[in-house]
Amino acid sequence: MCGITGAVWLDERAAIDAPLLTRMTDAIMHRGPDDDGHWIDPRQVDGQGRNYGVALGFRRLSIIDVAGAAQPMGNEDGSLQMVFNGEIYNYKTLRRRLEGNGHRFKTDGDGETIVHLYEDLGTGCFAELNGMFAIGLWDQRRSRLILARDRIGQKPVYYAFDGQRLVFGSELKCLAAVEGVCEELDPAAIDEFLTYQYVPYPGTIWKGVRKLPPGHYLVLEKGNLSVHKYWDFDPTLERPVSRDQAVERLRELLTDSVRYRLQSDVPLGSFLSGGIDSSLITALAAAQRDEPIRTFSIGFPVADFDETEHAAKVAAHLGTDHQRFEVDPSGAEIIEKLVWHFDEPFGDSSAVPTWYLSELTRREVTVALSGDGGDELFAGYERYRALWLSVRLRRMFPIHRMPGIGLVQRLPDSNKQYSLLRRAKRFFEALEQPEARRYLNWLQIFPERMRADLYSDDFVQQLPGEDPFEFLDTVWQQSEGRDVVTRASITDLLSYLPCDLCTKVDVASMAHALEVRQPMLDHRVVEFASSLPVGLKFRGKRGKLLLEDAFGELIPRSIFHRRKMGFGIPIGKWFREELKPMVHDTLLADNAKIGPFFNRESVERLVGQHERMENNHGYRLWNLLILEQWLRRWT
Missing domain, CATH: 3.40.50.620 (HUPs)
Structure with a gap:
């Protein structure tokens, strides 16, 4: 388990020198405190006579072959160089096969398996790997950089490409060490964050910086960047089995x-x-x-x-x-x-x-x-049961149109984590919506109507036409034809x-x-x-x-x-006690960093309703406070 970073550049003015590469790797020292490694070749020439520069950096947490398996790691003739974060669990089986094909191994670790497997299969090698991984591989013979991410997305890969230089890393800190990369906020990412409590792939909080989607690999060759899916998972497939x-x-x-x-x-x-x-x-x-x-x-x-x-x-x-x-x-x-x-x-x-x-x-x-x-x-989440029940109720009778349902939304909230009233509010609010929208209702932090009230007019003008819902809806559509519980679980997956x-x-x-x-x-x-x-x-x-x-x-x-508890903390209580001073000193301050994005009156209303226990906005306030503190730290 480690951290990786690196770059490829076509213009010497965008070169990554040794001190900068060291800063990029040092930024993720916590991921790999046991060792580091650097490899730079500032002058490589492709088949068309163009100059390339390449840099690969690595921080290591030693797990397998503790004494060996240093990275960056090459093949027998040095024409391939690789950095790798994660674990390949089937590496022993793959190694035996590769040794039978004549490959010679220098280490006992799992990472070297990737290098030799790529020699045999090219980008087809990633489908052979059972593991969690983020891989950066430089193929000198083809003058191409390849980045790959495991199927589920357990290990991250961030990258930015401006046409002349691609930089990548296990964390955004690696890219932030490079001048001109992490500089301009993406307003759409803020909208997505307040919807989902994260910024979904392939975007990030920064314009021009991307996340490689799970189960995909990226190729930069001849100055052209392309992203490809290698996981042949079919969410529509259902197999009858006893x-x-x-x-x-x-x-x-x-x-x-x-x-x-x-x-x-x-x-x-x-x-x-x-x-x-x-x-x-x-x-x-x-x-x-x-x-x-x-x-x-x-x-x-x-x-x-x-x-x-x-x-x-x-x-x-x-x-x-x-x-x-x-x-x-x-x-x-x-x-x-x-x-x-x-x-x-x-x-x-x-x-x-x-x-x-x-x-x-x-x-x-x-x-x-x-x-x-x-x-x-x-199918362990309570929201799957709620979605299943909502489908059954809508089929039987239009409960979502019954008089008095709206009164539920106006009842005072509870401070308890598993408040029956809070769950009822979400359930009835979602009943009128189509299935995918209904499911978003159980996931989202700020519903669309609350975001509309929260955002300032200037910020609304900066937002693109896309709805954050499109991310979830695109994933939802991939399991077309399956039952609603399966569609929800695959969407989560x-x-x-x-x-x-x-x-x-x-x-x-x-x-x-x-x-x-x-x-x-x-x-x-x-x-x-x-x-x-x-x-x-x-x-x-x-x-x-x-x-x-x-x-x-x-x-x-x-x-x-027994009742499912989840893995939580008393957020609602914190915002009425311990975090109350921080909220008033930051979110409600005249110099609040969120000021240009949000209406102050709307933020004050959320805080006031929560403190008076008229509504439990604990999770919403947590997201606003995280955003405020993030803006103070990184902008």
Whole structure:
């Protein structure tokens, strides 16, 4: 696990010299504190006589082949140079095949497999890899740079190309070290951020800077840039299968996925929240190890947000070496750290507990397993049930047109995390909308009507004609023909998972040089789960049925039937207490950075309604505060 960066330039005036490349790699030192590496060739000539310059930079967190496998890494004759962030879990199988084809290996690591596989297959090599990865590869013979990202989007790739120079990196900090790259804000990105709490790919907060989409690779050759999809995943495909067959296949795939992810030359453990997904991953890992696996959970002083008693129950059942961390998170203290590490506005408040858990776990191990992906793949989210119910209700009778429904929206809100009233408000608000729009209603932070009220006239004039909804709708349309629950889960798989959850885990863990592996996001598991008929996973009020059928004997049955808590913090309470001074000193200040974008009266109204408990705007205020603090730090 590492951080990568680099550049290719056609104009010597845009060259990346050694000191600048060092600044680009030092910007992500936290991702790889064990070693660094640099490779620069300022004068390469392509077949048409044009000069190229190339620079590759690397920071290393040593996991496999700790003593070797330094990067940048080349092939036998040096005509290929590569930097790579992530893990290739099937590298031993691929290595045996490549050695049979005559390739000679210099290291015992997984990265060198990519170099030799590219020699044999070209860009077809990425479809052979099972792993999480971001790859930068310079092919001297063809004078081309290739960037690639794993199928699910667990590892990030940012890049900017102005026609004369392409720069890339694992984080925007790498690009920000280069003058003239991260300079102009994209107004559309602010609109998208307030809709989704993240900036969706392929855009970023900066104009001219892009994210490589998951499952894609980029080629810069002869001055032309092109982006290609290599993952042949078909979201419309549904395969009939019996429950017994599905159980057997899922056991096989997920057990093998965990086995792959237990490969490590450094200490390894597992996150254990006490929920279904982390408990199952831990159980499968414990069954494949000779000694007890180390497990870690995090507790909070607010009961609504503390799952550690359930984690302890699972740990005792599995006989793990369990450690519970207790933290009392400080919103004012943590927000500055999040803003620096996330590079662009990121408003998922569960980044806070993920941050603390990663920080404390890293004191004990270097690699941790996680249960991410279970909700998306096996229909675990409450919003799937709400969407399913809304479809049934609309078919039976037009409840969304009944008198009095609007009164629900005007009732005082609750401060509790799992407020029945808050859920009812969202449900009835969404009933009148088409399915995709209805689903956005459960996801969005600021609905369209609230954003319209929030934005200043000058900011509205800067926005393009595109609606942020188009991102979600484009993904939704990819699963045309499937049932509504499957469409929602596949939409999350292709949008929310890479843009939010994977980003959160990558940034929060790598900030502390902790590698987090997510067995449920093995592409074989993803493709299989996505192809299943919905009845095997979801029925009525319950999801994750297949997980219980396949693995119910591994963990206490009560874990499958308890209320889902999520991974949250008391945001609503914070904004009435601890964060109240910061809100008034920043968001409501005369020199507020958000001032040019928003109507002050609208922001004051949100703050006032929340403080008077007329409405719970906690998550909205968190996103506004993140944006304000980000603007103060990066602009």
